[in-house]
Amino acid sequence: MANHDIAMGIVRVTEAAALACSNLLGRGDVDLIEKAAVDGVRHAFELLPIKGRVVIGECDLDKKPIMYIGEKVGTWNDGLKEYDVAIDPLDGPILVAKGRPNAISAIAVSEKGKIFKAPQIYMKKIAVGPKAKGTIDLNKSLTENIKRVAEALNKEIEEVTVMIQDRPRHKELIDEARSVGARVKIFGEGDIAAALATAFEETGVDMLVGIGGAPEGVLAAAALKCLGGEILVKLMPENQRQVDMCKRAGLDDVNRILSQDDLITSDDVYFAATAVTDSDLLKGIVYKENYATTHSVVMRSLNGVVRFVDAIHKLDTSLIKIQE
Numbered sequence: 001m002a003n004h005d006i007a008m009g010i011v012r013v014t015e016a017a018a019l020a021c022s023n024l025l026g027r028g029d030v031d032l033i034e035k036a037a038v039d040g041v042r043h044a045f046e047l048l049p050i051k052g053r054v055v056i057g058e059c060d061l062d063k064k065p066i067m068y069i070g071e072k073v074g075t076w077n078d079g080l081k082e083y084d085v086a087i088d089p090l091d092g093p094i095l096v097a098k099g100r101p102n103a104i105s106a107i108a109v110s111e112k113g114k115i116f117k118a119p120q121i122y123m124k125k126i127a128v129g130p131k132a133k134g135t136i137d138l139n140k141s142l143t144e145n146i147k148r149v150a151e152a153l154n155k156e157i158e159e160v161t162v163m164i165q166d167r168p169r170h171k172e173l174i175d176e177a178r179s180v181g182a183r184v185k186i187f188g189e190g191d192i193a194a195a196l197a198t199a200f201e202e203t204g205v206d207m208l209v210g211i212g213g214a215p216e217g218v219l220a221a222a223a224l225k226c227l228g229g230e231i232l233v234k235l236m237p238e239n240q241r242q243v244d245m246c247k248r249a250g251l252d253d254v255n256r257i258l259s260q261d262d263l264i265t266s267d268d269v270y271f272a273a274t275a276v277t278d279s280d281l282l283k284g285i286v287y288k289e290n291y292a293t294t295h296s297v298v299m300r301s302l303n304g305v306v307r308f309v310d311a312i313h314k315l316d317t318s319l320i321k322i323q324e
């Protein structure tokens, strides 16, 4: 597969995942929804001519892997190049189960050995778009970071919008953002979509801060690398077992702050996402009489091209039925 075809190839994967789970919207069954998205991914990979190896996979609610690290994806025909694949078939299955916004399917693909194999633990994150790149500092207070971002964006602090996930562990961050006067968007799930939004001015989102999943942080790093934005992260192991997991992933100093360039060490990474439900950047799947529409974004860091891909899928032939 020519390199320039990978972008379209991977957007088919996220489209398939999104379509496969989208007609379970609001049905409350998280496991079924996750399985449908994973089945969609696997089905689409059967057609993708790459030698892919999953380095970031998917776990169910009990953190049991359902897309295995090391799993082979793609057709694996002779002569094809090997790639690392980071996949979140569905960031936010609970959102789909409840019919709420912000659920996306996301994938990143890069050269073999170039994507950080983040363990399934928490990660502290701060992310911004291209105009605020170089101004953020994970060691500084949120107040200081908001002031720097406001200056970089030529905005008043009261005009800066900060995304923070709705979690008890973020109470102090939310209080601080409010007391400094910033605008705060508190979201339930899905910090990949939130990080992605920081890089597009039309979303009105300027920053993401908080603690979320490390695998999601790597996917966000791939997107922000393509978009010229920045994400700074620090792994947050909670016990010795998790410290060991970080070390096995190649991180000797778990306190080290990592950027998008540490999480993706190649200059050539692809990222794609398809919305299942509406997010700040992408409209969710819409059903019409005989078809469904998907809305995706796909990008490559090497050439900086960002494409928005709207697709029409005939319902009788599409992957929507895959879970039946």
Ligand SMILES: O=P(O)(O)OC[C@H]1O[C@](O)(COP(=O)(O)O)[C@@H](O)[C@@H]1O
Residues within 6 Å of the ligand: 090, 091, 092, 093, 094, 167, 188, 189, 190, 191, 192, 211, 212, 213, 214, 216
């Ligand atoms: O739900 P927790 O444990 O606070 O973890 C935060 C993570 O959960 C999510 O909201 C959803 O993750 P899942 O798709 O794995 O359920 C992520 O976007 C975020 O990084």
